[in-house]
Amino acid sequence: MKITVDEDKCCGAGSCVLAAPEVFDQRDEDGVVLLLEAEPAEHLRPAVREAANVCPAAAISLSEA
Template identity: 80%
Template sequence: MKVFVDEDKCCGAGSCVLSAPEVFDQRDDDGVVVLLDAEPAEHLHAAVREAVQVCPAAAITLA
């Protein structure tokens, strides 16, 4: 799994951080997503898929 984020689409909701805090964080100044791990371990895949589904801006994609 490879994770991609589009910072321009991100609205700073933080749903991704709540779903997968090992993979996502937010910038302090504006709340935009920060990708911590572009190729997360297999045990995190379900949480990352959930983050993709709950992102209100569709800023996260997988390959």
């Protein structure tokens, strides 16, 4: 799995951080998503899928590689 984020779409809701804190964080100054791990370990993938699904701005894209 490979993760990409569109910082321009991100609204700073923080849903991704709540769902997968090992993979996502937020910038302190504006709350925009920070991707900590672009290719997460297998055990993190369900949480990453959940994060992408709950993102209100659809700023998280997943590709299976």
